[in-house]
Amino acid sequence: MSQRQIPEASVARLPLYLRALIDRAEAGVESMSSGELAAAAGVNSAKIRKDLSYLGSYGTRGVGYDVEYLIAQISRELGLTQDWSTVLVGAGNLGQALANYGGFADRGFRIAAILDADPAKVGMTVAGVEVFHQDQAERIIREEDVAIAILAVPGDAAQEVADRLVEAGVTSILNFAPAVIQVPEGVSLRKVDLSIELQILAYYEQRRLVSDDLANGAVRRHLDGLPD
Known part of the structure; x- marks a missing residue:
């Protein structure tokens, strides 16, 4: 992992590069120029060269970037070389759809448990993951060493649930709830609306x-x- 602070906009583009590189690697491509990577990721080549320079990767003139090496560099920078235990809060239609999405596990994000406030949903199994009552949040977060939570609850419950997750030790939240929530300094928040x-x-x-x-x-x- 690089010691240089990477701008937030560049961090946001790294997953785009990673997805494009993995697609090309699966197709048997061994190297890509910045122009080819730009076309695949949907950004301009100048941004790619700048973003990758923060990782210390400059490519080779006339050859481009080694695909497998760059995949390893970006994965390491994004923290994807380790598995992350996450909790999914909300077992409604959206929550179940997210639980069934295979992309999380493929990128190293294991859903350790699903939480819901509805007693009727407790005990269900969604995509092989058991649904627990939200009252179990503190125990599960502690036992599973959870740092990341995915929020898929109704908007009017989002802030209260987020507060409880933070109190239990969650330091990163991906919010799918239709609400703007506030988190304290030191907690990372991303919203998908x-x-x-x-x-x-x-x-x-x-x-x-x-x-x-x-x-x-x-x-x-x-x-x-x-x-x-």
Whole structure:
């Protein structure tokens, strides 16, 4: 792991590079230029060279980056060379979908337990993981040495649940709940809001429709001006 502090924006792009590199490694590719990696990750090559320079990786002129070596570098920097025990809070539709997502285990994130406040869900098994009552949070977090929690609870319960998780020793939270929550200094928080992402897509769709309407209107006006 590098000792130099990496900017947050660069850290956010490292998983994109890792996914692209793993895809290419599985296809038998041994080296990639910054341009090829940029195209695969959806960023420009200048950003890639800058981001990877924080890891001390500069590639080889005329050859590019060694794919397997770069995978190892980024994985080490992201802390993916060890397994992380996590708890998933919320066994509703979203929580069950997240529990069934195989990508967590593939990247070293083991869901040690699922927690829920509904007694009717306690005792269920989702994707091979038992559902416990939220009252067991402190015990499970201590026994499983959990640092990361995934929050998939209703918005009105999110802050209270987050507070309890932090008190129990959780230091990182991935929040899928439709609510803005506050955490104390020293606790990392990432939010995934699917409705916001859809609204952003809707904005671009609306712009596309308006652009098409304007273009079609211009064509009609042009045709109207032509002689019969």
